[in-house]
Amino acid sequence: MRLDISTLLTTLLLSAAILPTAAQAQTTEAVPTSLNPYAANQPSANQLKPFNLAYLAYQGFLKDQGIPSNSALIDAIAFGKITAQDIIQAAVKANRLPEQTLSDRGYRHNLGEQLQGFTAD
Structure with a gap:
């Protein structure tokens, strides 16, 4: 179990270091919301x-x-003191997410899955 946790933490740290750099290197042309019928269901590019x-x-x-x-x-x-919704609210307060994310059930579900990965044995 200790090996699994250390492997997870190492992966987390490497991912956190690599992903922001890779994301900044990518450039994408945004489709105007008026031309994209699915825009309401998709996170914004900067989210x-x-x-x-x-x-x-x-x-x-x-x-x-x-x-x-x-x-x-x-x-x-693990003890249910912090939920995905708590983290989303904190991110909105920190101006890291737009306020409409608070009501995005899909985002909350996906974040919850990521958080459960932290506690998996």
């Missing part, structure tokens, strides 16, 4: 993906909003 938000929370970027980091976050998730 954090649930994967990235989970790792930002883990790394302590939401501490000022009351979200613990590292093992304290994992424990809080």
Whole structure:
């Protein structure tokens, strides 16, 4: 079990270091909302993906909003003290997500899946 946790943490740290750099390197041309009938169901280009938000929370970027980091976050998730909705609210307060994400059930579900990955044995 210790090996699994250390492997997970190493993967988390590497992913968090690599993904922001890769995301900045990509350039995409946005389709105007008026021309994209699916735009209401898709996250905006500058919105954090649930994967990235989970790792930002883990790394302590939401501490000022009351979200613990590292093992304290994992424990809080495992004991039901912190939920995906709590992290989304904290991210909105920190201006890392748009306010409409608060009512996005799909985003909340996907973030919840990422958070459960932290507590998996």
